[in-house]
Amino acid sequence: xxxxxxxxxxxxxxxxxxxxxxxxxxxxxxxxxxxxxxxxxxxxxxxxxxxxxxxxxxxxxxxxxxxxxxxxxxxxxxxxxxxxxxxxxxxxxxxxxxxxxxxxxxxxxxxxxxxxxxxxxxxxxxxxxxxxxxxxxxxxxxxxxxxxxxxxxx
Amino acid sequence: xxxxxxxxxxxxxxxxxxxxxxxxxxxxxxxxxxxxxxxxxxxxxxxxxxxxxxxxxxxxxxxxxxxxxxxxxxxxxxxxxxxxxxxxxxxxxxxxxxxxxxxxxxxxxxxxxxxxxxxxxxxxxxxxxxxxxxxxxxxxxxxxxxxxxxxxxx
DNA sequence: GAATATTGCTCAGTATGCTGACTATCAGTA
DNA sequence: TACTGATAGTCAGCATACTGAGCAATATTC
Numbered sequence: 001x002x003x004x005x006x007x008x009x010x011x012x013x014x015x016x017x018x019x020x021x022x023x024x025x026x027x028x029x030x031x032x033x034x035x036x037x038x039x040x041x042x043x044x045x046x047x048x049x050x051x052x053x054x055x056x057x058x059x060x061x062x063x064x065x066x067x068x069x070x071x072x073x074x075x076x077x078x079x080x081x082x083x084x085x086x087x088x089x090x091x092x093x094x095x096x097x098x099x100x101x102x103x104x105x106x107x108x109x110x111x112x113x114x115x116x117x118x119x120x121x122x123x124x125x126x127x128x129x130x131x132x133x134x135x136x137x138x139x140x141x142x143x144x145x146x147x148x149x150x151x152x153x154x
Numbered sequence: 155x156x157x158x159x160x161x162x163x164x165x166x167x168x169x170x171x172x173x174x175x176x177x178x179x180x181x182x183x184x185x186x187x188x189x190x191x192x193x194x195x196x197x198x199x200x201x202x203x204x205x206x207x208x209x210x211x212x213x214x215x216x217x218x219x220x221x222x223x224x225x226x227x228x229x230x231x232x233x234x235x236x237x238x239x240x241x242x243x244x245x246x247x248x249x250x251x252x253x254x255x256x257x258x259x260x261x262x263x264x265x266x267x268x269x270x271x272x273x274x275x276x277x278x279x280x281x282x283x284x285x286x287x288x289x290x291x292x293x294x295x296x297x298x299x300x301x302x303x304x305x306x307x308x
Numbered sequence: 309g310a311a312t313a314t315t316g317c318t319c320a321g322t323a324t325g326c327t328g329a330c331t332a333t334c335a336g337t338a
Numbered sequence: 339t340a341c342t343g344a345t346a347g348t349c350a351g352c353a354t355a356c357t358g359a360g361c362a363a364t365a366t367t368c
Contacts, residue, residue, distance in 0.1 A: 004194060004197075004198075004214060005285075005289060006285070007269055008173065008272055008273055008281070009170075009173040009176075009190055010194060011285055012166065012169045012170040012173045012272075012288070013170055013190070014303070015170075015291060016163075017299050017301065018295040018298050018299050019163040019167070020163070020299075021298050021300065022295065023163055025298070036163055036164075037353080037354065040158060040164060043158075044158075053316070060158060062354090063356060063357095064316080064318095065317090065319085065356070065357085066353095066354065066355055068317070068319085069354080070353085073353080085316095088315090088316075088363075088364070089316095089363060089364085090315070090316040090364070091315090091316055091317080092316085115161055118162055118163060118166075118291065118295055118298075120294050121290050121292075122287060122291055126287055127162070129283065129287060130284070130287040130288070131159075133276060133283060133284040134168075134169050137172075137273055137276055138165065138169055138172060138275075140274050140275020141272055141274065141275065144179070144271070144272075145171050145174075145175040145356095146175065146356065146357085147171065147355080149168070171355080174324095174355085174356090178356090189323070191323080206346070206347095207346070207347065208345080208346060208347080216325080217324095217327095218346080218347075218348095219325080219326075219347090220324065220326080222347070223323075223324080223325095224323085227323080239346095242334070242345090243332080244331095244332060245333095245346055246346080246347075301326085
């Protein structure tokens with residue numbers, strides 16, 4: 001009988017569970033209230049001003065139905081804005097606000113600290129190897145989820 | 155500026171997302187309707203008949219408030235039963251039903267197939283190494299989440 | 309240019325996960 | 339025994355994630 005600890009799926013769930021908890025704790029200690037998902041979305045909006053929701057979803061591999069709620073909350077917190085697109089009236093252009101920019105800047109140390117903490121059981125070399133293997137497994141399985149990563153050809 | 159692909163937290167989310175999608179697809183192909191979480195709970199109940207909910211939660215690192223709903227659904231599907239404990243009237247003893255046992259047995263090939271598919275981008279050696287690193291990182295971060303893994307001393 | 313297909317977004321419904329609060333019960337102690 | 343603290347379970351509320359359906363607008367095809 002295979003143990004849970006031999007199941008990559010189970011290990012993935014556990015590691016993610018810890019990663020989220022560490023992220024939230026570090027960010028809260030820094031005086032902010034932002035989830036990992038909201039952080040990734042906000043950082044991606046900042047790096048790609050004016051992108052639409054589907055493109056954002058593709059860049060961070062979120063489901064398009066999930067993005068709606070995430071952006072709702074970013075907007076509600078005053079960190080981002082949804083604007084009507086002039087090119088396509090179906091689409092919304094997303095932009096970061098000054099407040100969002102400020103938040104991103106101030107929150108960065110906490111985010112980086114969280115990444116270190118969640119790997120604290122591993123040596124630097126092991127941490128790198130873990131990330132390499134995850135990237136490789138993810139690349140091979142990308143199309144197996146409903147929300148695959150998609151590159152944009154601007 | 156660090157890329158998402160350099161963030162273990164982001165990679166963890168992506169890998170888990172794929173792992174769940176693969177699991178659900180394989181299980182559905184086999185003609186069953188069981189989530190990864192429900193499967194782990196059911197398998198653990200089978201291996202530890204009569205255990206209470208808190209112990210179950212500790213064995214698979216679920217939050218105790220999450221367990222309630224998971225068991226509700228296992229019971230509703232007729233795969234497990236909740237019984238009053240004679241030793242402690244607060245506790246519920248969990249047991250697997252015959253139907254649950256049958257389901258577990260028939261679903262096992264699909265579950266194992268799912269574990270292989272989610273590692274399909276890696277060699278056997280790399281898959282082992284990924285699991286080793288995940289186990290190590292998880293062990294070091296176990297107490298950082300609200301739902302740590304807990305061993306039982308029968 | 310009209311019919312068809314596709315796309316961007318939203319919504320309803322379900323299933324994890326979590327925080328925090330509450331009830332019932334048990335355990336230990338004065 | 340009464341008091342105190344801890345524990346088992348549930349619930350309300352919020353935030354991901356997904357399925358599937360639907361609406362509005364754009365693209366494509368004839």
